[in-house]
Amino acid sequence: MIDKNKAQNIFQEFLRIESITPNAKKAFDFLEDLFKKNNFEIHRVKFKLDDSYEVENMFAIKGKGSPHLCFAGHVDVVTPGDHNNWRHPPFSGKIEDNRVYSRGAEDMKGSIISSLVAGINYFEENMTSNGSLSYLITGDEEGLAINGTEPLIDWVFKQGFQIDHCIVTEPSNKEMIGDTIKIGRRGSLSFELDIIGKQGHVAYPEKAKNPIPFALKAIQDLSGKIDEGTKDFISTNIEVTSIDVNNNAHNVIPEKMSVSFNIRFNNLWNEKSLIKFVNDILSRNFKEVKIDWKLNKISKADVYITSSGDLSNILKESIYKKTQLEAELSSFGGTSDARFISKYCPVIEFGLVGRTMHQIDENVPLDEFYLLTDIFEDFLVNYYSG
Numbered sequence: 001m002i003d004k005n006k007a008q009n010i011f012q013e014f015l016r017i018e019s020i021t022p023n024a025k026k027a028f029d030f031l032e033d034l035f036k037k038n039n040f041e042i043h044r045v046k047f048k049l050d051d052s053y054e055v056e057n058m059f060a061i062k063g064k065g066s067p068h069l070c071f072a073g074h075v076d077v078v079t080p081g082d083h084n085n086w087r088h089p090p091f092s093g094k095i096e097d098n099r100v101y102s103r104g105a106e107d108m109k110g111s112i113i114s115s116l117v118a119g120i121n122y123f124e125e126n127m128t129s130n131g132s133l134s135y136l137i138t139g140d141e142e143g144l145a146i147n148g149t150e151p152l153i154d155w156v157f158k159q160g161f162q163i164d165h166c167i168v169t170e171p172s173n174k175e176m177i178g179d180t181i182k183i184g185r186r187g188s189l190s191f192e193l194d195i196i197g198k199q200g201h202v203a204y205p206e207k208a209k210n211p212i213p214f215a216l217k218a219i220q221d222l223s224g225k226i227d228e229g230t231k232d233f234i235s236t237n238i239e240v241t242s243i244d245v246n247n248n249a250h251n252v253i254p255e256k257m258s259v260s261f262n263i264r265f266n267n268l269w270n271e272k273s274l275i276k277f278v279n280d281i282l283s284r285n286f287k288e289v290k291i292d293w294k295l296n297k298i299s300k301a302d303v304y305i306t307s308s309g310d311l312s313n314i315l316k317e318s319i320y321k322k323t324q325l326e327a328e329l330s331s332f333g334g335t336s337d338a339r340f341i342s343k344y345c346p347v348i349e350f351g352l353v354g355r356t357m358h359q360i361d362e363n364v365p366l367d368e369f370y371l372l373t374d375i376f377e378d379f380l381v382n383y384y385s386g
Contacts, residue, residue, distance in 0.1 A: 001124055004370055007117045008100075010034070011369060014109050015093035015102035019075050022055045022147070024139030027075035031116075031137065035060045038120045040135075045155055047147040055147035059156055061134040062123060068132040069383055070166040071115040072149065072341060073351075074141030077104035078358050087361045101363040110364045111169030111351035111372065112137065118376030122384075131384050134163065141337055149337035153344055165311045165383075166347040168338040171354035172330075177371045178323035181312055182349035184331035185339060186233055187303035189263045189274055193282070196292040199255035208253040211291060212245065215257045218285040219243070222261065222278065232305050233266030233331050260298075264334075267303050301335040308346030314386065315350060318378040322371060 002010070019027040028044060035042050040060040048054040080090035080103040088094035090103040102109075112135075119133050136156065140148030156163065172182045195215040200208025222238050229235040242260035263274055278295065286293050306312070312329060319327045333354075341347045352372060356362045 002117045002121055007113065007370070007373060008366060010117070011110060011113045012093035012095070012100060014113055015100065015105055016091055018091045019077055019104070019139070020079055021076040021141075021143035022053050022139050024075045025056060028056055028058050028137075028139070031058060031060070031075070031135075034116065035135075038062070038123070043159075045152060047151045049146050049151075052144055052146055055138070055140040055143075057139060057148055057152045058137045059134060059152065059161075060137075061132055061161065062119070063129065063132040066131060066162070066164055067384065068134065068162060068164045069380070070134045070136050070163045070345075071112075071119070071169055072136040072166055072337065072347075073108050073112045073115070073169045074138045074148070074337070075104075075109065075112065076139045076142050077107070077109070078142050079103075081360065085360050090362075095366070098366050099363045100366060100369070101361060103362055105362050105364045106171050106352050106355065107357035107362070108169055108171060108351055110369050111171065114351075114369060114373040115167070115169050115376050117373050118380055121377055122380040126381075126384070129384050133380070134161070136166070136341075138337065145337070150340040153341050157344055163345045165308060166338075166341050166345055167311075167315070168336060168341065168347060168349045169351040170336050170338075170349045171352045171357055172349045173351070173353040175353065176323075176325070177353060177368050178319040178325040178327055178375065180330050181315060181319075181327045182331065182333065182336070182338070183312060183329045184232055184305035185303065185333060185335055186236070186264045186266055186331065187269070187339075188299070188301040188335050189265060189271060190298040190300075191261055191263075191278065192296045192298055193259040193261070194294045194296075195257045195259070195286070196294070197253070197255055197257075200253045202251050202253055205253065209291070210253045211257045212254070214286060214289055214291050215259060218282055219259060219261075221281050221285060226277070227266070227268055230266050230268060233303070236263065236265040236269055238263050265303060267305060269303075271297075271300055302339050304339045304342035304347075305331065306342065306346050306348050308348070311346055312348055314382050315348065315375075315379050318375050318382060321378055322375050
């Protein structure tokens, strides 16, 4: 049985491991040792796509058959930046005023350890439990995200492991543990747009074609909300993130203007319909003025919504029992690896509070770490007895 003091020590030890994407080997060594001590079957799997960096991942499982619950997460963290700006060294796991400070404490090493402690304690107290519990963990969520969860979940199912439900332990809560369960996420589609005119001297504009005025009109037409949202999602919106003409001369009309923008889209849209929408706006703006343009897709993340109300309901019961809070079911926020898992099984997201992730002095109140562990333990009892 892992008590609070031992769970805290495990958490601090895990935080002291520097695991900036994709260098997560030591973090996986730590988890493998913990899993082995508790009789999990462990698989460490590496993927490398094209010219990308190689990424190590882990799948650990205990028990047999159905129901099969999987906790998913990532051990990689973003760079802490200048260490001198931190209250405590960013990989120290230092505790002050009942808060533990470290890069990755909130996103998402704390939730990983909470779910792991809960799983170990559940099986120790329920030796004859039916069903399986697994952990699907990547080292490539904060980076390119192409050699991590997506190929790993495919590998897991091809090996014959049939996951029934999954909880991704992202920091889903807004203000306090138990206020939010993520049941979906909007998709993301990013573009780079080049608007091509003709370079020339500013004193002779008739001999040039300045792309900037035409581009600004098109950008205005592209920006903002493009629908009113749906039952499960807020509106789709387009945000321009960069404008560049690469021109330092005050007397030269630039030849080209480059624009980057991102679309966060709900389930009214998909990649094909959004590309058509964008192309229609650009064609309408540039056709009559005879400006050339080129649109390139840079990245895409699919929209997802869970298909399992049962999983959310079981978790809501445990949350209410431990906190007296009625958890809100939400699809707000950025993308997560749940979008990959949703293609294989029902998935929701629940973890710590998203207050300081990716910030200087990222930290987690220890009371919230303990509470999350308690919720997961109660949830597992209800899940396997249902």
